[in-house]
Amino acid sequence: MWKQQCAIIDIRNATFYRHQYPSAHDTQESNPPLFPNLTFQLSNGGQTTPQFWSVLSPSSLARTTFLRILAGQHICVPPAARSYPYLVETSESLQHAIKYVGFDADRGSNVGGTSVRGAYLSARYESRREETDFSVHDYLTGHTELNALERQMTATERQTLEEVTEQLNLRRLLSMPVSNLSNGQTRRARIAKALMGRPQVLLLDGPFMGLDPNTLANMSRVLRDLAERQQPRLIISLRPEDGVPEWISHLVLVSEEARILAQGAKQEVFNSKTDATKSILFTAQLGHNANNITRLSRDGFPQESPALKAGEPLVEMNGVEVAYGQNEARRVVLGDWEQQVNGEQRPGLWWSLHRGQRSGIFGANGSGKTTMLSLITSDHPQTYSLPIKLFGRSRLPAPGEAGISLFDIQKRMGHSSPEVHAFFPKSLTVRRALESAWADAPMAKPRLDEEANRRVAACLRCFSNQRLLLFLRAIVASPDLVILDEALSGIDEATRDKALLFLSQGETVAAVVDGVAQPSVLTQLDMVVHSGLSPDQALLVISHSKEDVPGCVREWICLPEPGEGRIPRTGKLSGPLELNPQGWGEIWGERLPA
CATH class of the missing domain: 3.40.50.300 (P-loop containing nucleotide triphosphate hydrolases)
Structure with a gap:
């Protein structure tokens, strides 16, 4: 009793x-x-x-x-x-009976405790498997060591595996390498792993x-x-x-x-x-x-604020289709549809991003957002063979046209994501990490001039939170294209709002109080170094949270779930999502209550 x-x-x-x-x-x-x-x-x-x-x-x-x-x-x-x-x-025992599983930004989205972190990243975009590409089944049953001893599962363990994979809809993913899982799938796998111990x-x-x-x-x-x-x-x-x-x-x-x-x-x-x-x-x-009725969004945009004029294209995808395998085993993960282009039905993904545009890529977990982004950053091996132009050039040279190198791409992009966070060198100081935005690689020597030093100092003056470091690194050098892939996920609300304000307004606005922008002291003294995104820059955002989407985002594309064969939906926002919450429903194809 x-x-x-x-x-x-x-x-x-x-x-x-x-x-x-x-x-x-x-x-x-x-x-x-x-x-x-x-x-x-x-x-x-x-x-x-x-x-x-x-x-x-x-x-x-x-x-x-x-x-x-x-x-x-x-x-x-x-x-x-x-x-x-x-x-x-x-x-x-306490360790067995109470299990903690965390999903905030510092812990990353990898399946904690496995050996997959060092695997070659491009392997996730290929059909081949590496020795360290353990399957979801291996992960859930604890077989994640090379040359591990064979052990038969007990009847209780098999029953638990059946129940857990059924509850979390993982059964069809059991043979997939954990390095290939999307963020949402990885989350379910981590919860399932904890449940396997019957805490x-x-x-x-x-x-x-x-x-x-x-x-x-x-x-x-x-x-x-x-x-x-x-x-x-x-x-x-x-x-x-x-x-x-x-x-x-x-x-x-x-x-x-x-x-x-x-x-x-x-x-x-x-x-x-x-x-x-x-x-x-x-x-x-x-x-x-x-529903927010304030006059300005938290990052300083009125409810009705039109998009900036689009300039030259920075990213062009003209009929992109990414597939793995051959013949019956061929599996299309992006571009399994036909879009209307200039009055004709054309296969694949047709999409572009121009200077001045603030665009968002949305879609369900597993819909191909990560694949699409990897093509833009040129991390995906198929970038070389697909009809993609980055900053007006293809990866491979063509007659009369030089190809664009990886170093040229990295120099013109600022990128913050959970994967960048996981693999970024942890030995660098905060200043040195920010300065690496002017280097060919994080550990390479940066090429700094007086303006670069002033911009680094401006970031250090405005922020002391180390969790924003890679977000700041993505914007500090004013690259042509800023990419924020779940960059603010897990950040405290106050810190996130301050980061979004800095992204759009730089040092010009100190805060937005009761819907009114408060000019900074630096603005009054005419000493502003960083003024936020310029009309010549483009912004690309991936997020599942409305609160993490900057108020300046106006264009959007929502990818269909794989295998549906439906075309992506696209649209434009009339203003910040914070003040136009119905826009979030439009993106996801839902009608939200007013």
């Missing part, structure tokens, strides 16, 4: 520390207390109504810290204030981050089913703009300073708003269908 009633996690009046046990010499900066006097309990659901918890905070660090405290990390004072009675009763509690940090609306809805249904089964008990963290799913019953509201603002039953938390919680709850209530 006692086992049925005791808590899995029981924290009573505890304070936590990240670095070391507190001492008299500590300061607020050197060893700050985390969640002072925290009390939290997670029932095992024995004879009580199940509780479905979510941690809601505008700070990704605060959300992550809270979940890691539940998982037994960080120093607890007093030590006995955090306990796991149910696990003691069932003789389960008592699963902590999911930002499970909806970076998902397109359709995949997000499906993921919410999957998580609701998992939560209702109570195998395992589920706790998820959310940004306020994610909204709160209907099936969530209890909330923990956390401030950016790692303090509990409120906790308890969801309806009670919403009904008892305070000055400290009303902003978070208001954003959460609006969720993805937020």
Whole structure:
């Protein structure tokens, strides 16, 4: 009877520390207390109504810290204030019983703990396989070492694999190399890997981050089913703009300073708003269908602001089709359709990006966005053979026309993405990383002039957050084409908004307060170095989150899901998505409520 009633996690009046046990010499900066006097309990659901918890905070660090405290990390004072009675009763280890899976930007989107990170990146665009290209089945069953000992799965393990792959719609992907998975597929694989260990509690940090609306809805249904089964008990963290799913019953509201603002039953938390919680709850209530009536968007654009005049083409795709395999095994991953071009039906993808355009590439996970982007950045081997022009030139030389080199392309593009983040050298200082925007490669010596030094100094003056480093590197040298591929996913709301403002307005605007732009001191002193994107630059954005799309984006293309045979949908926005939320529904082919 006692086992049925005791808590899995029981924290009573505890304070936590990240670095070391507190001492008299500590300061607020050197060893700050985390969640002072925290009390939290997670029932095992024995004879009580199940509780479905979510941690809601505008700070990704605060959300992550809270979940890691539940998982037994960080120093607890007093030590006995955090306990796991149910696990003691069932003789389960904490490491096995409570699993944490994080999806924020610092952790990347790779399947954590595998050996695929060093694999040759271009292999993901080929039909061949490398020794390190472990399949999803290998990953889920733990066979991710070279020359691993053969081991037969037990009947329980086979049953768990069947259940998990069915729940997360992974069965058809079991033979696919994990390096070929899209971001959404990788997310499902990481959740499945955690479920394979049959934990008592699963902590999911930002499970909806970076998902397109359709995949997000499906993921919410999957998580609701998992939560209702109570195998395992589920706790998820959310940004306020994610909204709160209907099936969530209890909330923990956390401030950016790692303090509990409120906790308890969801309806009670919403009904008892305070000055400290009303902003978070208001954003959460609006969720993805937020209607904003401010005069300017957070990055300084009015509700009706037309697109800039398009200049010369920087990227041209004239009938692109990317396929792998031959004959019956041939599989088209991009361009499996016909588009109307100059009154004629032409096969493949026809698309271009011009100077001055601010464009977005959208589509469901697995629709070909990554493939399309890899053709633009020339990472994809088929860029050489396909009808693609970058900055007016093909990769291979033609009669009377020189080809464009990879160094020329890199010099004219600024690119920030989770993959760039994962592979960028971690040994560089912040300044040196920014200066590498003027180098042929991150570790090469940059060619800096006085203007370059001023621009680096401007970025360092405006930002101290290291998580924005590669975002700033993509824009600091004012390249012809800026590419932001999920570049702000997982960034705190305030930091993200400041980054978007800097992208469009540079140092000219200090902030947008109540819909009104506040000029910066540098503007008043005529000392602005970086003025934001210029009319000669083009911007290309890939994002599944409306909140991460810059307010300057006007043109868009939404790719169909693979195998549908439908053509991509294209369109134009009349202004920033923040002030025109119906535009998000138009992009995804949905009608959102006003």
